[in-house]
Each structure stands twice: as structure tokens, then as C-alpha cells.
Amino acid sequence: MSERESLNSQLEHLQLRHVGTGHADITKYEWLTNQHRDTLSSYIGHPTFLSMISITENESMGRVRYNLLQRMVNPCGPPPKVKDDMQLDD
Template identity: 55%
Template sequence: MEIAKNVRDFLVGMKETLSPEEDQLLSSLQTLHEKYLNIMEDFSVEVSEKALSMSPESRMEAHQLRLKIYQDWRARLMERVFDNSKEIASAEDAKSHVPECDCCCCELTRRLDSYEIVTADYIQAADRFNINRQWEHLQAKYVGTGHADTTKFEWAVNQHRDTLASHLGHSDMMAYFAVAENESMGRVRYNMLEKILQPCGPPPQKEEE
């Protein structure tokens, strides 16, 4: 979804002509609009980085969230710029703002803060979902191997540690699960699982008594 980088272009078509107050106010809102663009860009980058490990439903929810934020930001700009621009333009000239100030700049800034919180919460929720989903996948496929008995917390810690130890050449978890399902690959899968759950290698063999 392409978003206009100039706040004037963002609201194009909403009104044929602008009053001097509206024109002045739009000029002062470009910095806030650029912050909105940065929030959306950061969110899109994070979603793209996690796309391979996200379910189709999660990717669709991310797209819907972007669309809802886009619509909300556009509506807020229209409301504040076109509905009462004379009053707001005078408030913009104030040198100081009290807490809970309802001027255009302060209200839109608070709105941007809420967008940052919502997108950050979504990414965290997606991470928790992926950890739970992959752990359940592990439990279902490797019952009886000993590794399936690890707790969810232990598995998450090991998964994170494996990511940090990528220099050891461990395969990506999702690529590992994509290995063909057949008996000839069973031992390869089991050995790779040991590396994933124990990045530093399997524990030393105990000497037989």
C-alpha cells in the first residue's frame, strides 16, 4: 500500500480549495505525517522479516492493521484540519502546551504514540504465537525422542540461544521442519533436532558402569 509522503498529497481530493488557516495548518503537520510514515515503514519491515514464520492469517491481520491505522490517520487529519482549522491554527501559535492539551499538534502526537504501541504489541503477540506454534509442532512430531518433553520455556530459551549462535551453521528452524517426511531422513532430523535444542552440542556420553 503506497502512502503519500507529503501531507497535502495524502489528503488530496478531500477539498478543492484550502483556506489560509487550513493551508498554514497543513504545512505545520508535515513533521507529524513523516513520523506516521516512519511508524508504518518500521511495522512493514518487521512483518516482512517474520513473514516466513507467520501464518497466512497473521499476515492478513497485519495488512488489516496497516489499513485501519491508515484510515484512522487520514480521518484524524481531515477532522482536525478541515472542521475547525481557525481555532486550531491559533492554538498552534502557543509557545507552551499544558498536559492533555487538545490542540491539533498534541492530539495527533498522542494518536501517533498509540499507533506505535499497537504495532509493537502486534509484533510481540506474533512472536508469542510463533513460539507456541513451533513448540506444539515439536511436541507432536518428536514424542518419545526425549526432546519433546522439554518445557515451553526451555524450548524458547534454546531456540533464542540457537539464533544467537548462528555462526555454528545451524539451519533455520522453519527450513528444518520443511525437510521431506520419510524414514530415510529420520536420523538426520533427529540429529539436527539435537543441535537446535542444544546449540553447543549434545551432552557428553556417560561412561558405562
């Protein structure tokens, strides 16, 4: 039983420390946004990926880096409307 508690506490610590690992209440939109941002940051951080993209788009590496950074702001479009279930009916 203590092994299970240890694993749960390690998972909670990991989720608190790293934003992209998610938590029990994460929405599909938040999870997808984290995945897209991780992917875009990987492209920016690895010069070979950046070079490949710049060659295929026939753009300079600086322009590709700038475009990828701009896409990181809102990679999945605007967030979905949140339904407020807590409203009381009058």
C-alpha cells in the first residue's frame, strides 16, 4: 500500500512542478495547447528541425523562428466557451 501512496505523491509532485504534465481537472483544450506548444518549442530549440522547415517553406531561419513563436501564443485558436453549470434558474 505504501508503494501506491509513494507513486501517487510522486505523480502529484511532478504535476505541480511541470505545467505540461496535466492534472485531474485539465480540459482537452488545455492539454492540446500544451502539446502544441511543446512541439513548437522543440522545433525552435533544434536547429536541424528549424533548418528543415525553413528549406521546405523557402524562408529564412529567422523568419521561421518568428512565425513559430507567433503560433505559440494561441496554437489551438481561442478557448472554447465555458458553460456555467452553477447558475440558478429563476
